[in-house]
Amino acid sequence: MTESHAEAIAFPFGRPDPFTPPERLAALREERPVTRMAYPDGRVGWLVTSYSAVRSILADPRFSSRRELLNVPVPFPLMQEMRRPADPGMFIRMDPPDHTRYRRLLTAQFTVRRMKQLEPRIHEITEERLDAMEKAGPPQDLVREFALPIPSLVICELLGVPYSDREEFQQATAVLLNLESAVEDIRAAVARVAAFFARLIELKRAEPADDLLSGLVTGGELTDEELGNIGFLLLAAGHETTANMLGLGTFALLQHPEQLAALRADPSLADNAVEELLRYLSIIHIGPIRAALEDVEVDGELIRAGEVVTLSVQAANRDPSRFTDPDRLDITGPASGHLTFGHGLHQCLGQQLARVEMRTAFPMLFDRFPGLRLAIPAQEVRMRDTMSIYGVRELPVRW
Template structure:
């Protein structure tokens, strides 16, 4: 089967259910987990939707992440200028051994032990925002009152970023993740973020503190440009992803009252619930993208050097060969092995931090507001189908 993914922006984002992958992806995976795909620029590449095939591609370093080799599956993004080389410090754009150097420096900053040490502060931040919600009274937008500020504040404290600058970096982050942003808007957003981080690195060099950026600076192994761009990636990814999981996960639980009741009755299920929500919702709904640098066989299909491959995280996480009845949200399911955080050398560095924030956030929200409910019809909740990270733009709730 060949897919041209004929939707308005060139990607399969039409959904019949806000929590399910597009039906086209499911049909493609069921017929053939590695399918030919015509990219918006005419490039003949591949769409990989099966669980084992997705893991094979992401684990094989012969599939490159270098931006000058990649083709975008999104028509609007494909019309923009393609980078000619990776940007120093943007770890996602490098292959080993360059990627290995960055990864080594960052891995020690995101250990399970260190993330668990942050738990009391995350609990405090969460309770403070729930206090403010309770004081404001219903209805509130759960995105602005809860889901967005908590991970934003946490990543700011971890990196040593002034939280009072949040509107600036959150705006630029939204532009970067908006697939409909014009080239000029993207360039302006990148310039703004780079300027912000360069100023911050200069400040940390003059006055180091007990934060992640100061710690990386102290290694002496990174230039200011590399450090600023590492900070950019961590800042943007660190709040966008978890914020959308917190909001979309709350929406999913409210639409599955039996699952919400289970979690409310047994907060110890939070860890299991987080993994199942990550699998079920798969907010990285477009990509990752790789390009073969050698002829590689995946699931019996030969992918030739130079051909780009778009990996479908939702397709893999809803593969019944790995997760029986994948369309069923079941917070008692053992959903370990999902690829919501990727797989292989580029697996998400901040996954343990995200897990802690969600394990704290969901039970705290339900404990404080046991009567939490949507304040609008489910059909009126605006979905982020035009964004690189899926979720909801707003989630009006009452209690």
């Protein structure tokens, strides 16, 4: 066991192309997969880049998700305010037993069986969006007309949020996920979200319906503050992540025509294609983040109690010790085992919903528009480099 005195690096940025992680990550994974990293506030912690080390830390209860213990690896306007306990209901920034309590209330709503029951409605929503695109005619922004509406509609119906209010929560979410948002804009977005859910919870209490939020409200186990924070957490995660996978995934398939041809020739590849796109694209590109609760040795390095560790999922998902030819997109090869949805007790609650949405939407899109292509040069597609969830800002397409 050693205590590293290696010079601390800054978090690596700068992609060589839209689909390839920063080259520095691959070099670190090869040279020193657990390496010292300087955080923006001057403290020094760790960056972990190998598959085995990332996976082991995610499963290790000696590493905490409590917000007050964490630090973000990139500059963020409200960094000091982040260093306090998570608000009630924000369970992704908690440890057991608090995390366990909230997770238990929600797990039954996101089972594989429940998600399969949603498939006909997801198919219907996808069909409606394709009809609207076809009627409007090309060119269209695939993000605005397809990638964002599908998961937004689905999570709104599941939670019981009026889709007519989508602009309010989508705009607020975009501000909160933008690493360059001004402090006053972040605070205003938080206030808008709180007011929105306060009104909605009052409505659910007066007129409960057959939806997830009504069930939580009438269950009586949660305060209004907890209900609002859980509602926003599920709403934001339920549309932002899948929307970015649909947009970026379409871009990737258009730029890899041999993979798109394989999917068109064999629609049964849809499940595998989804898993491979999740691995290859790794849209969670600056985390997750954990803090050591005690001294822990990882890959021969001693991580001291209290030190913060940033886990690079995008580096882990390209680790050649775990994946064959990991820098190549191959929807026909084995794709299981990726860490895009995390691992351990914080593994993504809505992962099955995301899978159903993607395996429905991708084949239907390319079946409806076999001539789908970019409406602008690929190098002009604007990427979400400054967002905590990676993707494309817009994807203009023709057919």
